[in-house]
């Protein structure tokens with residue numbers, strides 16, 4: 001497919017569309033899920049379907065397979081060509097929608113069950129979860145369901161509807177699933193912008209390890225959390241992302257648009273980044289690259305009694321970000337991060353100029369601040385005097401802010 005799908009002002013390049021997992025559970029409204037799958041595809045999404053055992057009593061896998069041209073999964077036990085399907089799918093999808101969501105599936109999700117393909121995938125995913133309940137008013141208003149819904153919302157799930165109207169039983173009341181078009185509109189709203197579609201994005205993240213001898217290193221406190229969040233968000237926003245990641249215990253999510261290269265030293269980081277660089281790349285340098293490395297890594301462990309042990313001779317490392325900047329063309333964008341302990345904005349502006357960045361993201365760091373998964377506060381400064389502050393907020397939210405700023409500066413430069 002090589003067409004461009006345009007719907008509700010959103011543009012998706014085919015094959016680069018967001019991957020949506022549609023879960024269908026045992027409700028009379030299950031037949032409407034066929035229309036939901038079709039509308040999602042029409043909007044440019046790649047759709048995969050999971051049916052619960054309950055759903056199988058209402059609709060068949062064949063219908064969905066014919067529409068999506070992808071296999072429908074129901075059971076969790078079994079592997080697909082050596083892959084553990086629910087884990088693979090959980091990491092690959094951009095969003096999971098359950099429509100209709102039966103009272104039973106809401107209860108199983110609230111309790112953390114993983115006893116079929118859909119619930120196991122939802123338990124394993126980090127993707128946004130949207131639930132479109134459909135049931136009798138009595139079931140919807142039952143305190144058990146109310147509790148289950150509240151628990152799911154508290155964990156971040158978004159509940160679509162239900163609306164009021166004619167129910168399958170012939171009665172009328174709350175519990176009717178929203179119309180497919182309305183559900184699909186909310187799905188595209190939740191997927192957010194696809195403003196990095198077609199763009200090459202290169203993110204460096206994490207610390208570097210500079211060996212002193214076979215067991216010791218020179219390093220810093222960076223965990224790579226910010227860069228990992230930015231790389232994953234850029235992939236979800238449609239970018240083709242290369243993440244060059246220094247040593248960290250954190251594991252980036254898998255996404256078809258995200259390629260991860262693991263490195264240890266600054267020299268390796270530069271080599272891997274140069275290999276992934278294109279003239280028009282968006283380069284986002286979040287890595288805390290060691291400015292210096294031990295001048296000579298000892299082949300054997302340095303002993304306390306060695307007269308050289310108290311003297312550490314250092315050699316300067318290349319400036320990874322500035323070097324990448326010199327290799328970018330007109331269409332490229334260089335974004336730096338400045339983690340400073342004092343005079344944050346002044347130092348960040350100095351760094352912006354020195355490294356030739358188009359945008360710099362400054363934040364204050366200290367021994368217990370700015371590192372790891374906690375909240376952070378940033379200021380974005382661009383090369384034409386623009387300034388925007390954000391936070392304190394989670395690194396997931398800061399990543400979206402950073403990408404919004406990158407998109408803004410990109411637009412500013414191109415027109």
Ligand SMILES: Cc1cc2nc3c(=O)[nH]c(=O)nc-3n(C[C@H](O)[C@H](O)[C@H](O)COP(=O)(O)O)c2cc1C
Pocket residue numbers: 024025026027028029052053054055101102103104105134135136139168
């Ligand atoms: C004709 C019929 C219609 C049903 N419609 C609904 C419904 O709209 N919502 C609901 O929560 N349960 C409904 N149920 C009950 C569910 O199908 C049942 O709770 C089932 O166990 C759900 O299984 P699942 O969680 O695997 O989808 C219906 C049952 C029948 C027989």
